[in-house]
Amino acid sequence: MRNKTIRQMTLDALFIAIIGLMVVFPQVGMITIGPFASLTLIPIPVLIGARLLNWQRGLVYGLAFGIGSWILALTRAVTPTDILFQNPLTSILPRAIFGLVAGLAYALLKTIKKS
Numbered sequence: 001m002r003n004k005t006i007r008q009m010t011l012d013a014l015f016i017a018i019i020g021l022m023v024v025f026p027q028v029g030m031i032t033i034g035p036f037a038s039l040t041l042i043p044i045p046v047l048i049g050a051r052l053l054n055w056q057r058g059l060v061y062g063l064a065f066g067i068g069s070w071i072l073a074l075t076r077a078v079t080p081t082d083i084l085f086q087n088p089l090t091s092i093l094p095r096a097i098f099g100l101v102a103g104l105a106y107a108l109l110k111t112i113k114k115s
Helices: 002-025 042-050 055-075 080-086 087-115
Strands: 030-033 037-040
Touching: 002 042, 002 055, 037 080, 037 087, 042 055, 042 087, 055 080, 080 087
Parallel strands: none
Antiparallel strands: 030 037
């Protein structure tokens, strides 16, 4: 039981650190395309974590993605649309729901595949 807890904490720290690094370094996780748009690659670790682990971990990683996006919009707004993401309801909540839905979708696909 203890080894499982330590493994879970280690994987959580790893995925949250990857998400944090992708948020902090410009042009790694949030790539600015022109003056009005940006592309994000951060959902990739969220999807991988939700797939490999479970929907609870997907929710945690989505929440980390949302908090990072919110902090980024507050501190380093690049495009005019970043002002919209200064509201936690538009930055944190949808990303947390994204991680939750990704984990639940993978769990549903797993149960459909078994039957």
